[in-house]
Amino acid sequence: MPQHKTYTVDEAKRTLENYCAYQERCHKEVVDKLQQMHMIPQAIDVIVSHLIENNYLNETRFAEAFVRGKFRLKKWGKHRLKRELKQRDISTYNITKALAQISGVEYYETFHVLASKRLNTIKETNTWKKRKKLADYLLYRGWESHLVYEKVNELIP
Known part of the structure; x- marks a missing residue:
């Protein structure tokens, strides 16, 4: 052994x-x-x-840094951020506090840019399949379903 x-x-x-x-x-x-x-x-x-x-470990600080990083770098939506933090046993209070630091304007701007960029990479010609691919991608990234479907209808009429 x-x-x-x-x-x-x-x-x-x-x-x-x-x-x-x-x-x-x-x-x-x-x-x-x-x-x-x-x-x-x-x-x-x-x-x-x-x-x-000794302040090496601070759950609030971790949650805030995690949300900032994953939102800015990976463009994750609030659902995905919340799910990932829950998997790490972060308290609801800290999750709420961390998500609150994302401004609404920045959130929607990031969402719009992400959706537009992704749409440009989808080579599908069938409109329904194209809409599904875009919606699936955005939902996987954790964006709220009402936002996703509004954006898909806006970008792919």
Whole structure:
């Protein structure tokens, strides 16, 4: 049986401080990392509370950074952002707070640009198939269905 590296609580604290300093992390990622390091549950609790107290781990900050990044870079809609944050066990309060930082104007502008760009890449000649491809793409990205269908009807009459 292969021997895995063992960590003292202090070594694990330092390792996780670096892990959290490099990039915003959620509690779930940190706990998973500690479990991969074969830490016992009591040690995990001690380390997580240490990281929170020393501001390495902050769920609100993580949620806000996550929403900013995925919205600006991947052009995800609010449904997808909310779903991804829920999978990471982020509280409803933090999800709502993070989504609130996206301005309505920026949200609709991004949606319009994304839909227009995607439409230009669809080579389908059949109008119905073209509409379906555009709608499926936008829905997969997490945009609200009423927005998607309005935009599809607007762009492909």
